[in-house]
Amino acid sequence: MTATTGPLVIDSIADLEAAVGVELGPGPWLRVDQDRIDTFARATDDHQWIHVDQERAAAGPYGATIAHGYLTLSLVSGLAADLYTFTLGSARLNYGLDRVRFPTPVPVGSRLRLRCTIAALEEREASVLVPIDFVVELEDADRPACVVRKMSLVLLGG
Template sequence: MSAAPVVIDSAEVLHGLVGVELGPSRPLVVTQERIDAFADATGDHQWIHVDPERAADGPYGGTIAHGYLTLSLVSGLSDDLFVVELGSARINYGVDRARFPSPVPVGSTLRASCTVVDVVDRDSSWLVTYRFTMQVEGQDRPACVVDKLSLILA
């Protein structure tokens, strides 16, 4: 079972988390239904994702999740790792780097972990860089590693 999320309720707590690994999150099973819904939402219907019959003969022996689907799951799983109660709003500021070192086969169980890499004090805000790692249960290489930037407004 995952630990309770860390509550970030002050600038001191936020700065104190630099270099600290949080997680892992609860497990999340990647279903074909989720993959298909993502394909419908994005228009990316590549056979490796949505055609189980064809994908069975493909390089992974079945369908795999889109890399951007795996990346998008970071936001929901981050709630298991930390809760920001600092400031008035939290805004996605972007990503500096996203990599997909290994596939996420349908039926895989994912977990997220996160390290606070940097906190930059700005006028009435904090720019936070989080390094998220999405790990498939039973795989050595991560499925996704991303440096996600978040702006916390005072």
């Protein structure tokens, strides 16, 4: 396991075991602008006014448009690249998500950053299942924008 400047590199089972319980981050801030929100709306066909109608949203409960919860969730993988990388195994697969919550809405123009903790590992015959706990922090907010346990499956072998 190596971490100088940049993401923690995990290149063995021993590195993975050593990383269990270690908090990584926070990573760099990412601004969520209206263009990102609109692009996500087009990609998912979710055009709810609270996300895309700036005029109506200005008079709404948050005073501006807010990011889709699933947009916030979708940013986790990209933001995680600043915290860790697996060189272990032949491939890494998204095995699923557990306990996804969106405690705080993300108003347009807000900045997010990520922290994570590798929670455990479960060695299998040709893979390792790695639950990773993520917290998406919202700048100047008392509560996070998203908390989630992501299940990553690391395939071993060729």
